[in-house]
Amino acid sequence: MAPLFAQTFGNASSIHFEGQQARALLDDAHRKVALMIGARAEEIIFTSGGTEADNLAVFGAVNASGHLITTSVEHPAVLQAAGMLPSVTVVPVNGNGVVDSDDIRRAIRPSTQLISVMHVNNELGVVQPVEEIAKIARQAGVLFHCDGVQAVGKLPVKMAAVGADLYTLSAHKIYGPKGIGALYVRKGTQLRPLVYGGPHERKMRAGTENVPGAVGFAHAADWVMEHSAGEMTRQQALRVRLEEKVRAEVSGAHINGCGARRVANTSNIRFDGIDSEPLLISLDLQGFAVSSGSACSSGATEPSHVLLAIGLTREQARSSIRISLGRRNDEEQVDALAGAIVKSVARLRKLAPAYA
Numbered sequence: 001m002a003p004l005f006a007q008t009f010g011n012a013s014s015i016h017f018e019g020q021q022a023r024a025l026l027d028d029a030h031r032k033v034a035l036m037i038g039a040r041a042e043e044i045i046f047t048s049g050g051t052e053a054d055n056l057a058v059f060g061a062v063n064a065s066g067h068l069i070t071t072s073v074e075h076p077a078v079l080q081a082a083g084m085l086p087s088v089t090v091v092p093v094n095g096n097g098v099v100d101s102d103d104i105r106r107a108i109r110p111s112t113q114l115i116s117v118m119h120v121n122n123e124l125g126v127v128q129p130v131e132e133i134a135k136i137a138r139q140a141g142v143l144f145h146c147d148g149v150q151a152v153g154k155l156p157v158k159m160a161a162v163g164a165d166l167y168t169l170s171a172h173k174i175y176g177p178k179g180i181g182a183l184y185v186r187k188g189t190q191l192r193p194l195v196y197g198g199p200h201e202r203k204m205r206a207g208t209e210n211v212p213g214a215v216g217f218a219h220a221a222d223w224v225m226e227h228s229a230g231e232m233t234r235q236q237a238l239r240v241r242l243e244e245k246v247r248a249e250v251s252g253a254h255i256n257g258c259g260a261r262r263v264a265n266t267s268n269i270r271f272d273g274i275d276s277e278p279l280l281i282s283l284d285l286q287g288f289a290v291s292s293g294s295a296c297s298s299g300a301t302e303p304s305h306v307l308l309a310i311g312l313t314r315e316q317a318r319s320s321i322r323i324s325l326g327r328r329n330d331e332e333q334v335d336a337l338a339g340a341i342v343k344s345v346a347r348l349r350k351l352a353p354a355y356a
């Protein structure tokens, strides 16, 4: 990306040589991001990130008299957007965070214009039955949007298999730059833009294109295509190792969502009698960057809406932490984290006589 801030600085919409150099890079980025999910270059609309792509799907597909169906565990980028619409059904999930596709089918009305269900939940890592939901949507003649921000790079994602009409991507979740994402828009899908202005991104997203971001996104997509399958096998083994150690050495430790199919890198663990905040701070001081709830809502005192949606009490939701493994983690680090958790939980429980 660095040369694009200084040398190849052209505007991809300019006719001159520098502009055309930038255009070629942007076109190549569309091709690579599309290839990663088995789509066509012209089906990729670059946005400022996953949030904007989710908003584009929701507001672009549902009009003032339309009805939207979504689930209780979506990212706020979908749920908050849905909250702006007059007619929405929020379908609940089971104790593992998985939605029943029959519940989605039953929620369809004549006015339903969009079903929006995420592929992988960001807090639990659980995988939703999106292929079944896509079929239900198609039979009903309703558009299907799938937020795939947490799925790409962790599952083999191909649009022909998923069957979504709209699919959200975010570069920084696959080690690309922050501030760029994309919405896959299946060829022929009718969608209204969210941002009006110039004719950029096939008239679907006005504004001078973020060429360095797109190039970084494409580079990240290249890595995913080449290495992610092997990397996920490696991370799955690390997660099993971590969860086994924690469960063996800490009483009252529960893995949230463990009864469902999960992606390899995410572990959401609840510790009886523990408040996640002091645990998180204790682990941070020992060099481990873990989260409570979703990163987007850290700092908020409200418990995670996802953990409440799977039936946890407010107290149980507040005693859960989320660990996301990554490419730079190894066995030694996982063992050190398990050890730090064992020590920190024991110390915090001693300080909380209610637990004893």
Ligand SMILES: Cc1ncc(COP(=O)(O)O)c(C=O)c1O
Pocket (backbone or CB within 6 Å): 048, 049, 050, 051, 052, 054, 075, 077, 118, 120, 121, 122, 147, 149, 150, 170, 171, 172, 179, 180, 181, 296
């Ligand atoms: C499932 C999901 N959707 C959407 C987003 C928002 O993406 P971005 O940060 O690129 O706006 C996130 C980010 O955490 C996410 O996890």
